[in-house]
Amino acid sequence: MSTLTTEIPGRAGNLAVVNPPTLTEERKGLTKKEIAADHPTWCPGCGDFSVLALYFKLIEKRKLWHEKITTVAGIGCSSRFPYFVQAHGAHYIHGRALPFASGISLSRPDLHVFVFGGDGDAFSIGGNHFNHTARKNIKLTYCVMDNWVYGLTKKQTSPTSPLGFKSKTDQWGAVDYPINPMKQAISAGATFVARTTSTNPNHVLQMMEAAMDHDGFSFIECLSECVEFYEGAFDASNPRKGGVFNPVPADHDVTDELAAYKLAGEPFPGSFGIFYKVNKPTKNAKEAEINKSFQGKLTGLKDWQILQKNFDRMK
Numbered sequence: 001m002s003t004l005t006t007e008i009p010g011r012a013g014n015l016a017v018v019n020p021p022t023l024t025e026e027r028k029g030l031t032k033k034e035i036a037a038d039h040p041t042w043c044p045g046c047g048d049f050s051v052l053a054l055y056f057k058l059i060e061k062r063k064l065w066h067e068k069i070t071t072v073a074g075i076g077c078s079s080r081f082p083y084f085v086q087a088h089g090a091h092y093i094h095g096r097a098l099p100f101a102s103g104i105s106l107s108r109p110d111l112h113v114f115v116f117g118g119d120g121d122a123f124s125i126g127g128n129h130f131n132h133t134a135r136k137n138i139k140l141t142y143c144v145m146d147n148w149v150y151g152l153t154k155k156q157t158s159p160t161s162p163l164g165f166k167s168k169t170d171q172w173g174a175v176d177y178p179i180n181p182m183k184q185a186i187s188a189g190a191t192f193v194a195r196t197t198s199t200n201p202n203h204v205l206q207m208m209e210a211a212m213d214h215d216g217f218s219f220i221e222c223l224s225e226c227v228e229f230y231e232g233a234f235d236a237s238n239p240r241k242g243g244v245f246n247p248v249p250a251d252h253d254v255t256d257e258l259a260a261y262k263l264a265g266e267p268f269p270g271s272f273g274i275f276y277k278v279n280k281p282t283k284n285a286k287e288a289e290i291n292k293s294f295q296g297k298l299t300g301l302k303d304w305q306i307l308q309k310n311f312d313r314m315k
């Protein structure tokens, strides 16, 4: 079988080796070796390694190919994610990963867009975009690797840092009430809201798969310890550290918004699993419908004639 080597735009020297299928051969899924790019620059022991490894597993398991993988992130340690994935993606502006990813999602219905990032990226500078992407129900998966701190910039208080957390910005302990990512996602209108922890790999993969299969905005809060600036933050949720991992109760109704909100209010370590999941039309579907209805009316017209029609309508 012949081997095709394609250069990844904007990533000089980074080559993806793609084996095109022959007519008689079914195209095989990628191996981890073919998905992994640069060696992650995270500190040894950082929870983010586990999330990346499980993303690779997801790609392997779901037989996604290079040209179908889109990994987008903002800025932060966790947001370095796309660098380490040998596929298309972007390490975008701090807090702006979601609008960028929304554009991809709306224009390329054949792709599933994955967005990764940190608690600061999602809820400080990107808080506004989080709410709007959720309410628009744009089809993509957003996995926030929550470590309760700004890791990349070396220990500032983040919106999820608990009261009393001592950091470079709160030397006497954090005084601001932390946000609750799960409550925020539910109330913003996210149609899939789940919680997991990087210390439970099977569970992370399960949540990623369920999120990917959801037709809408799927949000996962994944606890991911920063061993450098917030060591032990999540020990109470890790049975190997004497904590407890409580799955969402089997009788929880994922379509019940109030029940989901109640679960989100449990004190740490709380529950892990899918809190909320409902089906609502996506912005993707609504826009596709509008485009389809207009395409019929505009057939045969040149671009300038379409523009002229629009201007005429605005007079």
Ligand SMILES: Cc1ncc(C[n+]2csc(CCOP(=O)(O)OP(=O)(O)O)c2C)c(N)n1
Binding pocket: 075, 076, 077, 078, 079, 094, 117, 118, 119, 120, 121, 122, 125, 147, 149, 150, 151, 152, 153, 158
């Ligand atoms: C516009 C802008 N403001 C501030 C920064 C500095 N900055 C880089 S990453 C970051 C926060 C990272 O925290 P988080 O999103 O929680 O990611 P982590 O490093 O913890 O994974 C900040 C404030 C920046 N890069 N750009």
Ligand code: SF4
Binding pocket: 041, 042, 043, 045, 046, 047, 048, 077, 078, 147, 151, 152, 225, 226, 227, 228, 229
């Ligand atoms: S500083 Fe923290 S979040 Fe960043 S790589 Fe190191 S352990 Fe991970």
Ligand SMILES: [Mg+2]
Binding pocket: 076, 118, 119, 120, 145, 146, 147, 148, 149, 150, 151, 158
């Ligand atoms: Mg963080």
